[in-house]
Amino acid sequence: MAKHVIQSKRGAPPQGAYSQGWRAGDFVFVTGTGPVDPVSGKLVGDTIEQQTEQTIENLAAILEVGGASLSDVVKMTVHLSDTSLFSRYNQVYARRFSRPYPVRTTVGSDLGHSPGMLIEMDCIAYNVQKKQASGRKAQRPKARKKSK
Numbered sequence: 001m002a003k004h005v006i007q008s009k010r011g012a013p014p015q016g017a018y019s020q021g022w023r024a025g026d027f028v029f030v031t032g033t034g035p036v037d038p039v040s041g042k043l044v045g046d047t048i049e050q051q052t053e054q055t056i057e058n059l060a061a062i063l064e065v066g067g068a069s070l071s072d073v074v075k076m077t078v079h080l081s082d083t084s085l086f087s088r089y090n091q092v093y094a095r096r097f098s099r100p101y102p103v104r105t106t107v108g109s110d111l112g113h114s115p116g117m118l119i120e121m122d123c124i125a126y127n128v129q130k131k132q133a134s135g136r137k138a139q140r141p142k143a144r145k146k147s148k
Contacts, residue, residue: 010061012036079109
């Protein structure tokens with residue numbers, strides 16, 4: 001099974017010794033990401049709703065580079081700094097993901113490593129890669145010369 005690293009300029013940049021994501025065969029694994037602006041590297045939003053939106057945008061950007069989308073997500077893990085925020089975060093989550101929803105674990109966590117961060121999410125997506133019969137990348141067919 002082939003695997004390759006995923007790096008997106010539209011996703012939150014890594015703040016430590018880890019990759020944004022990996023594609024391993026038909027699975028895409030996205031690291032724990034939070035509501036960080038991909039350009040400035042700064043936290044986005046004061047509310048759980050704003051932070052949830054930005055976090056999901058970051059996940060979507062990384063998934064896209066890996067050839068997947070939010071609709072391919074099969075497993076989510078969500079960390080909330082305060083579990084009393086669950087219903088508000090869940091409203092945004094339910095709007096961004098569609099039925100059948102991915103399986104999900106949501107836990108309360110100390111997110112003090114990033115002051116002001118209310119949420120962190122990671123995911124696993126399943127997206128079948130299109131394979132060529134020869135095992136090589138697809139090439140554009142050559143233009144045929146017209147007969148005279």
